[in-house]
Amino acid sequence: MVSLNAVLLISFLLFSIGIAGVLIRRNALIILMCVELMLNAANLNFIAFARHNGSVAGQAFALLVMGFAAAEVAVGLALVVALYRRRDTVQVDDINLLKG
Amino acid sequence: MRGYASILLLILVAVALPIIILNLSRLLRPSWPSAAKYATYECGIVTTNEAREKFSVRYYLVAVMFLVFDVETVFLMPWAIQMKELAVFGFIELGLFLFLLLFGYGYIWSKGALTWE
């Protein structure tokens, strides 16, 4: 039996790594992957609570989160592809046209 | 936990097999390396560049369609298992869901995203 607090700790660490990745890395692809990691941490929480609460709602929502993650990845990567075609870069630092 | 022993065994075998085979053949074979032997195709054409090449963006659209319909299948699975219990209501619900996605399918078809230009 896995204790709830241990799972919460793991998902917190996963979420923290995701945040650090979004802030530190400059490659748009890696940033998207880190967002995926954060969604995964949320999923882990949903499943852990569904397990310890004895309810199925958490599982149903984890399924929905997976669907949303897939949609987000499709559109996000499409943005990266379109950006690469126009500016020839995937580094977010080079995308500064709006910077005045 | 008992039912997962076979899966664990499968993973272990899958990891161990290449390690064993590669190390065994390294122990048994004679070793006289030369530049020609280290070429990718020893008796074939000389390689000109890296294996990591750019793919065309056309592959991206195909991959995106795969992703969307893969997730759709994931949503269909719980319905298929509970089909009798969910009865007509579930059928209508799923029909709406499928209509949305088939609408998208028709859209991308009409825009020519499925043709290989």
Place this chain on the structure above:
Amino acid sequence: MFITFALITLLGALGMLLQKNVVVAGLCMVAAFFGVAGLFVLLANPVAAALQIIVYTGAIMVLVLFVIMMLNSHEEEAGAARPVQRWLSLALIAVLAFAAVKLVLASAGLNALAVKGAEMPQAMTLQKVGTTLFADHLLGFEVAGLVLLAAMIGAVALTKRNL
């Protein structure tokens, strides 16, 4: 078992964070997702584990690797020092950690839950998920369909050259 999967997950995530080569970072992400699937199994939820492997390590990873290959951007990232962002992320994580620990320790309901979990509820099955998803959460289900439609159209509109 729990420690093993937790280590796979966290090391995969850390590798992704620190790895300069994008392809290797992507493979590290596969390891992290696989570890999460293992954690789902340990939480008596084989349904979530199977879906995790199908959706994440199957579809999403294929897509990410496709784009990495396509953009040919596996060259090293410029190693510019980013002190502001680094400190900002550390500060954000510290605030999050403080809030999380405080909330977890303070919440009576959560503590009761953690104790209650010891009485071993049954494993999740696909039947239960079907009943819940299609009876109680049908709006979320239809919205997910709509979002997938939007994603499909958005991806085509963004990447197709001549619509």
